[in-house]
Amino acid sequence: MALPMIREIFAQVFKRPATNPFPARFLPPSVTEFLKKVGAGEATINPPVATPPNFRGKIVYDRDGCIGCNLCIRVCPAHAIEFIPETKRIRIYVAQCIFCSQCNDICPKGVLTMSPEFLLATEDRFAESQIVE
Amino acid sequence: MSEGTPTKKAPYVVPIGPIHPALKEPVQFLFDMEGEVVKKADFAPGQAHRGIEWMGMRRNPIQIIHMTDRICGICGVTHSFAFARAIEQIVDIEVPAHAEYIRVIIAEFERIQSHLLWAGVAAHELGFDTLFYLAWRVREEAMDVIEYITGNRVNYGLIQVGGVRRDITPEQHPTIQKCLDGYRDLLGKMLNLFLKDTTIAIRCKDCGLLSFEEARNLCTVGPTARASGVPKDVRVDYPYSAYGDLDISPILPTAYGGDINGDVYDRIVVRLLEVAQSVEIIETCLKEMPEGPILWEPKLPKLLSACKKAQGEAVGRHEAPRGECLHYVAMDGHEAPAMWKVKASSYSNLHSWIPMLEGEQLADVPIIVASIDPCLSCTDRVAVIRGAKRDLMTKEDLHQLSVEKTRRIQGC
Known part of the structure; x- marks a missing residue:
């Protein structure tokens, strides 16, 4: 019986796990409770793996540089961008955004960029953190 | 595959899916079994259509x-x-x-x-x-x-x-x-x-x-x-x-x-x-x-x-x-x-x-x-769903539907 895996298993015993334990080093009894504690400053989060350069995370919008040309709305695949005629500015719904950064490429003024922020999950899709304007 | 009422005698029909722990993506299988051996296999994709x-x-x-x-x-x-x-x-x-x-x-x-x-x-x-x-x-x-x-x-x-x-x-x-x-x-x-x-x-x-x-x-x-x-x-x-x-x-x-x-x-x-x-x-x-x-x-x-x-x-x-x-x-x-x-x-x-499946064991x-x-989410392109029933439309069915619609329009 050939079992070439045996050597690999014994070698693995002396190696560190490849997985980064996130958000806590050891599984807390309740992850929700743990995150609440983190929010209150009672516990610290085990940091996630660093994002690569050019990572496409939550969108950042420089309102003052925008000229209201609407080109970003034309190329957004998810229809996540809305034009507000009164202010001639845009509003981006992060919950709908698919993080393709196509709007960044087409923007003639370069006012749209992608930040490395990626922990965006909430229960309310219209929460303050989910709307960029 | 198995027509009419299910029989008490072999071959037995073993359905697997559409959702099953052995399958990574939704697809339904129907197997006519004799003992452990698959006699006839059939499958129904189209469970992951997204339009x-x-x-x-x-x-x-x-x-x-x-x-x-x-x-x-x-x-x-x-x-x-x-x-x-x-x-x-x-x-x-x-x-x-x-x-x-x-x-x-x-x-x-x-x-x-x-x-x-x-x-x-x-x-x-x-x-x-x-x-x-x-x-x-x-x-x-x-x-x-x-x-x-x-x-x-x-x-x-x-x-x-x-x-x-x-x-x-x-x-x-x-x-x-x-x-x-x-x-x-x-x-x-x-x-x-x-x-x-x-x-x-x-x-x-x-x-x-x-x-x-x-x-x-x-x-x-x-x-x-x-x-x-x-x-x-x-x-x-x-x-x-x-x-x-x-x-x-x-x-x-x-x-x-x-x-x-x-x-x-x-x-x-x-x-x-x-x-x-x-x-x-x-x-x-x-x-x-x-x-x-x-x-x-x-x-x-x-x-x-x-x-x-x-x-x-x-x-x-x-x-x-x-x-x-x-x-x-x-x-x-x-x-x-x-x-x-x-x-x-x-x-x-x-x-x-x-x-591939016919003649093999269930395991x-x-x-x-x-x-x-x-990769079924790639594959599934067309699904016809009417009420709770999902069906394939044949030419006759479509013709029948068309006739029914004409009658309905004529009725009102």
């Missing part, structure tokens, strides 16, 4: 290219590559050579990660979870490089109509090269762990047989066809992009020294050796990559108006990790395409399940089903 083509026909090509990224969860570049090639033919765009090489590099990295993912799934289906974890750990290195080049891990967003959106600079070469060297060292180990293992050999040899004739008659594609000895590979048969400059040939199981049996074992051999082939291709591309721009038209509004003016139809093809992927696009002078049809590689391969079903590397 993505309908969405595409209401958007412009630049928007669609990012939707194609999301057709499949594993092939992040396959569909956008095939779609971009279709549009480029219609609009008559010449992609810069530099961009073609970057496209090939990322497509081959995708093949590496997809085949390693499959190897892990196959090991898991056999109950060999240690090997599953190992395969997925080494897969991460390819994922990390993809992330390093494109910015994201799964939805790369790299392809643009007429080129690519991100360059591979000389500063990035050492990181990519390090990953490739890692895979070259690893390959011998993976071949040893998968192919020398007695358990895997017992479970996979002479299991899920697909003969050369069956593979050819059923039009199977990709590694499934090649494992049965059909030397079929879009990259070689119809060279596109930078593949024309490369010296590659389809990998058959004979490359490992054995005969061609067309069993699950041969499919493992083909996929593992293709990882080695992809490493070679990437290395050649990195060395021979010509200088130049990465986009045909960097000004996107100009690209959009060029696409809007275009008229015609074209087929874009790409050799995905699972086989040939095909996108048909027709443009008629509007912003959105008039027609867009996706044929994923698994669509061609699903039919090979029936000859072999998971590994045989997994052996063609089915």
